[in-house]
Amino acid sequence: MTRTRILLVDDEPGVRLGMKGYLTQHGFDVDEATSVAEAQEGFRSHRPDVAVIDYRLPDGTALELLPRLKEIDAAVPLVVLTGHGSIELAVQAVKEGAEQFLTKPVELAVLKVVLERLVSQRRERQRHAADRSRTARSRVDPFLGDSAAIRFLQDQAERVRDSDSPVLVTGETGSGKSVLARWLHEGGSRKDAPFVDLNCAALSKDLLDSELFGHEKGAFTSAVAAKQGLLEVADRGTLFLDEIGDMDVAVQPKLLKVLEEKRFRRLGDVKDRRVDVRLVAATHQDLSLASREKRFRSDLYFRISTLILHVPALRERAEDVPVLARHFLAEMGGARGRGQVELEPDAEKALMAYSWPGNIRELRNVLERAVLLSGASRLSRGDLRFESAPHDEPLGDDLTLEELERRHIERVMAREGGHVERAATKLGISRSSLYAKLKGWQHRGP
Numbered sequence: 001m002t003r004t005r006i007l008l009v010d011d012e013p014g015v016r017l018g019m020k021g022y023l024t025q026h027g028f029d030v031d032e033a034t035s036v037a038e039a040q041e042g043f044r045s046h047r048p049d050v051a052v053i054d055y056r057l058p059d060g061t062a063l064e065l066l067p068r069l070k071e072i073d074a075a076v077p078l079v080v081l082t083g084h085g086s087i088e089l090a091v092q093a094v095k096e097g098a099e100q101f102l103t104k105p106v107e108l109a110v111l112k113v114v115l116e117r118l119v120s121q122r123r124e125r126q127r128h129a130a131d132r133s134r135t136a137r138s139r140v141d142p143f144l145g146d147s148a149a150i151r152f153l154q155d156q157a158e159r160v161r162d163s164d165s166p167v168l169v170t171g172e173t174g175s176g177k178s179v180l181a182r183w184l185h186e187g188g189s190r191k192d193a194p195f196v197d198l199n200c201a202a203l204s205k206d207l208l209d210s211e212l213f214g215h216e217k218g219a220f221t222s223a224v225a226a227k228q229g230l231l232e233v234a235d236r237g238t239l240f241l242d243e244i245g246d247m248d249v250a251v252q253p254k255l256l257k258v259l260e261e262k263r264f265r266r267l268g269d270v271k272d273r274r275v276d277v278r279l280v281a282a283t284h285q286d287l288s289l290a291s292r293e294k295r296f297r298s299d300l301y302f303r304i305s306t307l308i309l310h311v312p313a314l315r316e317r318a319e320d321v322p323v324l325a326r327h328f329l330a331e332m333g334g335a336r337g338r339g340q341v342e343l344e345p346d347a348e349k350a351l352m353a354y355s356w357p358g359n360i361r362e363l364r365n366v367l368e369r370a371v372l373l374s375g376a377s378r379l380s381r382g383d384l385r386f387e388s389a390p391h392d393e394p395l396g397d398d399l400t401l402e403e404l405e406r407r408h409i410e411r412v413m414a415r416e417g418g419h420v421e422r423a424a425t426k427l428g429i430s431r432s433s434l435y436a437k438l439k440g441w442q443h444r445g446p
């Protein structure tokens, strides 16, 4: 578990020594500053969880320092210490953003309890802010099924869960990469800190930059106030970057710097900030190929690919389909107050034979539609409407060569989402000859 970082601002060396010794013994990491100027600098670069500030400093008072620290990061709780137990001072300090006011000499055990409470409240707030859909998704088990492929994934995932190294999750669309990323966080040592996810494909370069790194007031025309980046929100927790293969190449070196130096800079800022995040990245692309073809920076690829978890496609673990299907049917039946909806043997067979280009997401959609439309408590083959062409039957032994070719081509087309160029590449023929075949069948009908 990562240690709590405290910034201690006091110009009396004796006071600092006493507090630092006690707090270090009790599991805190303490950085020190002796003036308003040093405090600002230390606060920015050390990113404390709490700052403890003596009221009177050689170059000013805590009242001047508080708003400046709040501008750097309003989420960090501030504790003010003073030699005089004055109510007015306390009120003023709280107005300026202090969470707590303590009178010197401070009893160290009391300080420790105050710090622990402030830190846990802060983490609680961070978690709520960052994790909007946590409750909805937290119970999904990414390893449903009994296939060797899913057991292998579980074994690998358990080994890397508690490490701080980046993890690259690969797999086809809908196979459960995000579910696995969340599981890594929720079962791991960072579970009490935020899980923050960001889809790199959905954002332009500028938006991605400002979402990830945040910005200072005035960094660009519409930056009317300073904004925390998601990296800061995810501090001590996990940053999940989905579709990392689509991350703009201009943003990639900045992410590499975060991974290597644990530092980053908000847009428009002149100083680095420290951050401690575990990166989980996901992609459905072949990133190794992308890096060879210079579409993805190879240094970043090497940095994020030491631990790779590959989520198998559903068709590679067909024996798990009934288990997953029963899980979804129980969920859907329960939600509609209908009790468990069962599968007829012919439906189960069809589900297992289908190629599932959209993987688990598609399986859930197909079942949801069937449950809605049929209204029966048992689903048969006829209730299932697959999203791609009907290729759910295994290729028969008694087909002619032409029929075999046609079925195979249809399957590949479905798997490639109807994309002729990609299907042609997979089939090893030219696009025009694939078109010619498809046209011919269209004219002749099924």
Ligand SMILES: Nc1ncnc2c1ncn2[C@@H]1O[C@H](COP(=O)(O)OP(=O)(O)OP(=O)(O)O)[C@@H](O)[C@H]1O
Pocket: 140, 141, 142, 143, 144, 171, 172, 173, 174, 175, 176, 177, 178, 179, 180, 242, 282, 284, 360, 361, 364
């Ligand atoms: N093991 C599982 N049990 C139950 N539901 C699952 C499981 N795995 C995935 N799902 C569901 O399938 C859908 C797709 O999963 P997820 O978003 O994790 O896939 P993905 O690989 O990240 O997809 P994409 O590449 O499109 O982002 C989600 O609705 C998810 O809840």
